[in-house]
Amino acid sequence: MTCVTNDRSQKREEVMTEQARTFLPAAGKDCLLPFYDPVVKLLGGDAARQTLVEQADLRADQRLLEVGCGTGTLMLMIKRDQKNVEVVGIDPDPKALQRARDKAAQAGLSVQFDQGFGDQLPYPDQSFDRVLSSFMFHHLLKEEKAKFLTQVRRVLKSSGSFHLLDFEETGKHGWFAHLVHAHHRLEDNTRERVITLMREAGLQDAEWLSGRRRPFGRVAYYRAVRG
Numbered sequence: 001m002t003c004v005t006n007d008r009s010q011k012r013e014e015v016m017t018e019q020a021r022t023f024l025p026a027a028g029k030d031c032l033l034p035f036y037d038p039v040v041k042l043l044g045g046d047a048a049r050q051t052l053v054e055q056a057d058l059r060a061d062q063r064l065l066e067v068g069c070g071t072g073t074l075m076l077m078i079k080r081d082q083k084n085v086e087v088v089g090i091d092p093d094p095k096a097l098q099r100a101r102d103k104a105a106q107a108g109l110s111v112q113f114d115q116g117f118g119d120q121l122p123y124p125d126q127s128f129d130r131v132l133s134s135f136m137f138h139h140l141l142k143e144e145k146a147k148f149l150t151q152v153r154r155v156l157k158s159s160g161s162f163h164l165l166d167f168e169e170t171g172k173h174g175w176f177a178h179l180v181h182a183h184h185r186l187e188d189n190t191r192e193r194v195i196t197l198m199r200e201a202g203l204q205d206a207e208w209l210s211g212r213r214r215p216f217g218r219v220a221y222y223r224a225v226r227g
Contacts, residue, residue, distance in 0.1 A: 046073065049165065051212075065132070067118045068091055069113065070136075118151060128156055130161060131161075133162075156226040169190045198222070203227070
């Protein structure tokens with residue numbers, strides 16, 4: 001006997017599979033989420049993100065996606081300064097997204113927040129001028145990083161660029177990095193490894209732009225284009 005699955009059943013199965021996936025919360029643990037924004041700001045996280053925004057060189061009427069938007073700090077920072085840039089954020093953590101939506105509503109800012117994973121971006125091909133990622137890349141398992149970067153290339157427009165800010169593996173990390181992130185998740189974040197993964201995903205002109213020491217650890221800035 002042949003079993004036929006209708007569209008509704010298939011969609012239900014896809015949703016259940018998606019819900020079964022695990023992820024590392026923005027603050028490492030759900031109980032730390034209320035403290036995440038103030039602690040990150042105190043330790044210079046907002047300043048680090050501002051450098052990423054400047055690097056992205058945004059223009060009016062561009063469409064921007066942040067993958068792993070967490071509590072939405074970077075998205076709101078951009079929208080406050082550049083009202084004519086359309087900003088979209090995606091994250092798998094429903095609690096962080098709710099906090100992001102609450103912050104946007106309180107600030108009176110229009111930002112689209114979607115729930116989803118970076119290796120399965122639910123957007124059409126070539127639909128964004130910029131894709132940004134801030135302190136998310138090291139959350140991914142080794143096999144997920146390649147899939148994520150392939151998705152980044154897919155959703156970027158032909159003239160679009162990808163801008164990455166993350167911890168850089170140097171063998172030493174600040175106490176905050178150790179508090180919220182297991183050390184094994186940082187081991188794969190060497191400069192050479194990140195650039196290699198970008199190139200293997202088809203991104204062109206992949207480069208390390210700069211590295212800076214922050215109280216929460218050493219961070220690095222990368223850039224690549226769709227080509």
